[in-house]
Amino acid sequence: MAVVKPFRGVRPNPELAHKVAALPYDVMNREEAKKMAEGNPYSYLHVSRSEIDLDDSVNPYDKIVYEKANETLKRFKAEGIMIQDDKPVYYIYRQIMDGRPQTGIVACSSIDEYVDNTIKKHEFTRPVKEEDRINHFDYCNADTEPVFFAYRSKAEIQELIYNWIENHKPVYDFKSVDGIDHILWVIDEEEVINAIEENFKTVDYLYIADGHHRTASAAKVGLKRREQNPNYKGDEEFNFLMTVIFPDEELLIMDYNRVIQDLNGLSSEEFLAKISDKFTVEEAQGTEPYKPEARHTFGMFLDGKWYKLTAKSEIIDETDMVERLDVAILQKNLLHPVLGIENPRTDKRIDFVGGIRGLKELERRTQVDMKVAFALYPPSMEELFAIADVGEVMPPKSTWFEPKLASGLFVHELE
Structure with a gap:
C-alpha cells in the first residue's frame, strides 16, 4: 500500500x-x-x-x-x-x-x-x-x-x-x-x-x-x-x-554515457585489439554519431571515428537482471579489465554525460579533455522496477531522466 x-x-x-x-x-x-x-x-x-x-x-x-x-x-x-x-x-x-x-x-x-x-x-x-x-x-x-x-x-x-x-x-x-x-x-x-x-x-x-x-x-x-x-x-x-x-x-530514461581520459597506457591499435576479445568492433557507417539502437550494442568514439560495439553472447548473462544491463556489461568487460576503471564512482579518469547533452558532446569531450567515449542504450522502466523489487541496485550512473x-x-x- x-x-x-x-x-x-x-x-x-x-x-x-x-x-x-x-x-x-x-x-x-x-x-x-x-x-x-x-x-x-x-x-x-x-x-x-x-x-x-x-x-x-x-x-x-x-x-x-x-x-x-x-x-x-x-x-x-x-x-x-x-x-x-x-x-x-x-x-x-x-x-x-x-x-x-x-x-x-x-x-x-x-x-x-x-x-x-x-x-x-x-x-x-x-x-x-x-x-x-x-x-x-x-x-x-x-x-x-x-x-x-x-x-x-x-x-x-x-x-x-x-x-x-x-x-x-x-x-x-x-x-x-x-x-x-x-x-x-x-x-x-x-x-x-x-x-x-x-x-x-x-x-x-x-x-x-x-x-x-x-x-x-x-x-x-x-x-x-x-x-x-x-x-x-x-x-x-x-x-x-x-x-x-x-x-x-x-x-x-535517457542514455547515460561515459568518457575516459586515456587508454590506460595502450595505443589505439592495442586497445581495439583487446576489446575485440569480447565485443564485435565495426566502424560505423556515415558521418553522424552512432547511437545504439538495441540492448547490448554500444557506440564508441575514438580518434575521430565512431564504432559500433556489439557484446559477444558469451559475456551476457541474461539470467542476472543487474549483470545483463549494458552499463554492467561495459564496466565488467571493458572499462575495468582494459581501461583500469575499477570503481566508476571514485575514479577521476572517468566522467559521465547525460543523454540530454547529445552524442556531439561526447565528440567534443574527446577533443578537449578525454580520449575515448562510449554511448549506451538506456535501460527500461521495467528493468528499473524489477531490480528494485528484489532489493538490488543498478550500477552507478545507469539512468538519466x-x-x-x-x-x-x-x-x-x-x-
Missing part, C-alpha cells in the same frame, strides 16, 4: 512562477548557479543554492549557507513571492519536452514506507551528499525540493488526473529558459482528494526514479524530528516527504 497524502504547499505567486522556477540544485556548480540567478532576485536558486549570495570564500556546506537559505525562504513568504495554500491539496504537475508530456501528482509520501522499503530504491547513496540536504531541509524546516517517484500506472488514478485537467484551468503555465513547459493544477475538492488517496492505497510500491539522496535526506530529517518529539502521533508533517509521482508509461523537476514550484513545510 502506498501512503500518498495532500499537503499545504508553499508555492510561487502565479505572476512570478516563471521567475521563481529553477533547475534542481544538483545539476549545476556554484559558478553556474550564480550565473543562472544573476539579475533575477526571485530565482529559487537563492534558496536551493544560497551560497550564491555569500562571498565565494564561504564553504558551501558552512552553517551560514543553510541559515541564509532559511532567511531567504522566509523572506519570499513575507514578501508574497511565495504563498501557502489554505488547506491540504494535491497538485498535478505536467512537463512537456520536445512535445512529450509527463504528468504526475505532487503529494507527500511516508518516511516509514521509505524505511520499510515500500518505497523502492535502485541506487546506493553517499552519506556526504545526504548530509548537505539534511542540513538544508532541517534549517529551512521544509522539504525545499521534491523527489521524482514512479509507479506502475493505474487507469483509475490516470482517469482522476485527466478528468481534472480537462475541467479546470492551471494555476501556472509557462516555458522555462531550457524550453520545457511547466503546467500546474491545484486539486482542492475533497471528493477528488479522497479518491486519489484511496486509489494510491491499491498501489503496491512507489519507486525512486531520480533523487535518492534527497529522499534519504528528507527521511532522516523526519526521523530526527521524531527523536526531538518523542510524543509524536504520526500525522505531523515531518513524518512525510514531498514527491512528484509519475506513471511509468509516461517516463523516459529528462526533463528534470523544476525547483521552487512547491515546498513542503515540516512544522
